[in-house]
Amino acid sequence: MYTFTNDYSEGAHPKILELMTKYNFEQNTGYGLDRHCEKARELIRDWIDMPSADIHFIPGGTQTNLLVVSSFLRPHQCVISADTGHINVHETGAIEATGHKVVTVAGKDGKLTPESIQSAVDSHVGEHMVKPGMVYISNSTELGTIYTKAELKSIRDCCLKNGLLLYMDGARIGAALTSSINDLFIEELARLVDLFYIGGTKNGALFGEALVICRDDLKEDFRYLMKQRAAMPAKGFVMGMQFEVLMRDGLYLELAEHANAMAKEVADIFREKGYGFYAPPCTNQVFPILPDGLARKLMSQFGCQEIARIDERNTCIRFVTSWATRPESIGYLRAYLSGLTA
């Protein structure tokens, strides 16, 4: 049986394990100051064409998010997020535990707009309310959608106008960049945000996210903050090795492209059957809206999560593909569904 529960069910791309095995007895400096991390940083700087970027490897996404928010906001400042944002919903209050409020606005297919950001800014006036200091967006979003170049530019402008930092959660940035509808190059993206991260965990690594700090004035003392938030593992080189592999020869995008291709087939299966979607499918997450009975069967058979009750008869569930999804698993899903609906 194959599950479509998420994109972190398998281990790592085999090349990663190979490199780790090859260098297993090499002695490395601790805490991310080793040559593998340095090599991976170089490869990332090359990729994003930003030689001045600071790059830090952090074990997980929630950790990166709480670290970024708490490092760059003063105590009275809040971060603005879509209501569906990971930091708002699925981090057990990790942001608030560092002292900051998450101010939410209704997202549009999981995305923020300049208008929604401006409304959050405009409704926070005066010293009795928190002061917006940062905007959090994810790309691809929690609903699998992506930001176009024009959308990201307009958000950037809104942030500049209002003195807000712009931070992009890139847990699934590979899926965004390789979406068939994407028009945003990584070099552009890196110039439109203040900081973002390149997600490893959901795209072929065992764990690890590469935080990219683009803005000079955010760089000072960041390693202190990492250590304080327990985000600086002793064997940082294990993350360095993984990103060294992922960033070589376009492997990172290749893996994401594969996940997207698999997801496209999943979406096609449901589209062909006449089902609609909770959000337009374009990356490795697909959100079909299905009759309750069918939804239940698929959840049971393929480990899908329920996302929302749509109405009295229909439910949205989530299919996630990954770098490790095999075409035959898609074939099995197609066959299973045909058997059910024949």
Place this chain on the structure above:
Amino acid sequence: MYTFTNDYSEGAHPKILELMTKYNFEQNTGYGLDRHCEKARELIRDWIDMPSADIHFIPGGTQTNLLVVSSFLRPHQCVISADTGHINVHETGAIEATGHKVVTVAGKDGKLTPESIQSAVDSHVGEHMVKPGMVYISNSTELGTIYTKAELKSIRDCCLKNGLLLYMDGARIGAALTSSINDLFIEELARLVDLFYIGGTKNGALFGEALVICRDDLKEDFRYLMKQRAAMPAKGFVMGMQFEVLMRDGLYLELAEHANAMAKEVADIFREKGYGFYAPPCTNQVFPILPDGLARKLMSQFGCQEIARIDERNTCIRFVTSWATRPESIGYLRAYLSGLTA
């Protein structure tokens, strides 16, 4: 060249990489709810002979420490630590960042005593001062020393008398348990503390610590707290696999024993030359006190850290051995030193 900088310079014991490679494409449930974590938990429960223990795998030691302290203390409570304690000195204020004061007392070779704990309790009287709520000890300590059974019992009694939780940082618990002067079995240890962790990172794993919650009333909702502190990685099974390997067939203690044996040889080298030690060597950390010039050379050659200036002419530096230290590296150290002091 081989460094004695620390015990986390190499990767993982080869059997770990083998198991990870073997099961790399197996789909596992996320967040530590997989069968490898479950198997590792069983093996640990068997080892400590405590079927009721709750066991959680947490990526790092600082993270485990801050999680434990912040989960079980009320806001006005503090944790008592030796002045040399890792939580006091080397975690960039991670404990305080969760809101709690670390109250320190002078350690004796890095160890707390019932008297020192009692003095901290007695000097905190009334609502204008923090209230002691937990005692933090490490075993082996930051100075490589270990607690005897009698010492741990007396600390336990002191904690019971004063209503204090007793938490043991076991980053190097393997080294403690396999010390030639140890008289404490793990089953006993687990009954003398309220919670402790079994360190993976410093004893053969890529990362990961196994927190053991012995006391029933500390178990509720702990996974919420892990998630909030970013201590619940998506691919928790990577930690499960590692501890599955380490806990099988006594490998964990075997690795620690090797590290200790290597350290004993290091200590013997210095002892034979007539040098003294900052703390009595008995585990995998050795703290010789050396003439400044010699200390400098060894730091440069073997990557040792300076620990303390002893007087105007002498410096204490630290040698750390690990599961991966080879006898020939010790031989090289011996030869190098003989060359210098011949």
Place this chain on the structure above:
Amino acid sequence: MYTFTNDYSEGAHPKILELMTKYNFEQNTGYGLDRHCEKARELIRDWIDMPSADIHFIPGGTQTNLLVVSSFLRPHQCVISADTGHINVHETGAIEATGHKVVTVAGKDGKLTPESIQSAVDSHVGEHMVKPGMVYISNSTELGTIYTKAELKSIRDCCLKNGLLLYMDGARIGAALTSSINDLFIEELARLVDLFYIGGTKNGALFGEALVICRDDLKEDFRYLMKQRAAMPAKGFVMGMQFEVLMRDGLYLELAEHANAMAKEVADIFREKGYGFYAPPCTNQVFPILPDGLARKLMSQFGCQEIARIDERNTCIRFVTSWATRPESIGYLRAYLSGLTA
């Protein structure tokens, strides 16, 4: 000119200043352990008919709120509030600064219902989300409305069923208890919540709120928590004296009743002119919906705050009366309005 900006524009009821002057050179024990605080506590316990209640005097409302939320929730727990709740909107993130998320649901005239609380509980499932631990209600609410006995009972039942603490912000509890539509006695109220406070600042005191802890298991070490949050002033007796005066001979309710009576006249003025209200007037806050031009004039003349843009032509503004509002000020408002609309 008289403003209707709020109920904390004037000093204190003259009897308070008299008592303070009388005992000015009496030496009192610090930090709320004096005889005036003790006397005030006795009077409050008598009033609420709860000899076992713990009562603490705290300088301000925001402080009381943040102290209560942070003292009784574990780190992963959240507090549920109406979206209009003071802790959500007007405390500059004071709750989040203690580490806790405020989960909001849409209020109904500023009030929570069991259904809305249940929906918040039901939508927070599993360890990736915060866990509801407390319900925050205010009475009277930020919109001047009050809870009936039946409403409060149903909320209480919902809290019991879901293991939630119930906390009432009583900044304007006097106004609630003396509302003409109130059917809830203070003795009943004190048995339906776990803790609440009796607001002094907005009902005749210079400052100070009396927090009443009804539940035994919340009492331990509370003074430590007060001190930590800077809520235990050196001259606590100044609050004791004030509550001693307010609690004697029914003065507290008398002052609130006066404020309500004045507000009723304000409401009548607008009702007579045919204007509607944002929320049904029943305490000392009145929220008329007025044509923009009129709203602007009244804001300028009487210091009223804008509360909401209702539509393209109408605005809701707020009139607040207090213990110190004189009938002639109402008369002046009536005359002014008649002049404008004649």
Place this chain on the structure above:
Amino acid sequence: MYTFTNDYSEGAHPKILELMTKYNFEQNTGYGLDRHCEKARELIRDWIDMPSADIHFIPGGTQTNLLVVSSFLRPHQCVISADTGHINVHETGAIEATGHKVVTVAGKDGKLTPESIQSAVDSHVGEHMVKPGMVYISNSTELGTIYTKAELKSIRDCCLKNGLLLYMDGARIGAALTSSINDLFIEELARLVDLFYIGGTKNGALFGEALVICRDDLKEDFRYLMKQRAAMPAKGFVMGMQFEVLMRDGLYLELAEHANAMAKEVADIFREKGYGFYAPPCTNQVFPILPDGLARKLMSQFGCQEIARIDERNTCIRFVTSWATRPESIGYLRAYLSGLTA
């Protein structure tokens, strides 16, 4: 009976109550934006001869301390304090509750020196340790001693050299400035620190401290931070009125001078009897070292606190005088002591 327990046992200087009574029914703007606060600010700016200073009135000293530390440090930064510092000992971990470590060094009669500050800086190296960001001193200190101009200048230089903010807790700044051995003018003091506060609570006010922010780059958004820490009372004008009175016609210093004069008589009594002191008496706190039996009697009779056990036979206790101490109380102490020791 008169107690010498502390300097906050009585109410307020009568002129304060008179002014409060006079303006009791005047309507004032809330939250410290009223004309009394503004007048008090002007008077303070005149006094310190610093027209550009930002001045905020904050209810209490612990609150001012936690607000200052948490507002101006980044999360990984610590504050350096003497071990006897109020923030270290007597605030129930209020500083740590905002996330920051207090790093202590041994004080000399309660005072820091450039050497002790430098040693704290030098021993905190690298990202595994907190980074010193602020120095906390109190003047007069917790032991009643004061800083000379030369001492303060040398601390200032040390702070400049190390990039540390210098903050002075002035709970008893009046006593310091009017000490017979003081050589520091307030205008000079204000130029040697980055921020300090002028204590009201311990020098004639009911409550309230005037925080003076001297440095421009610390001023932004401070009122947000005040509100978040519950340090912006609704009736801020009550503090404004108090400081308006205290700052007029030199009343503030006059009150402190009286307290010092009374304390000098207390010190003389013990000196005449041949007793020594724990720290040299020079302000309104006196710390005689007395035989245990005598110490016990005086504590019982005059409400003095025990400060330290000196040796097996002697105890140090504390006498505090205030603006309200009458000469006859000193006379009574003298007589009582003579009776005992006759």
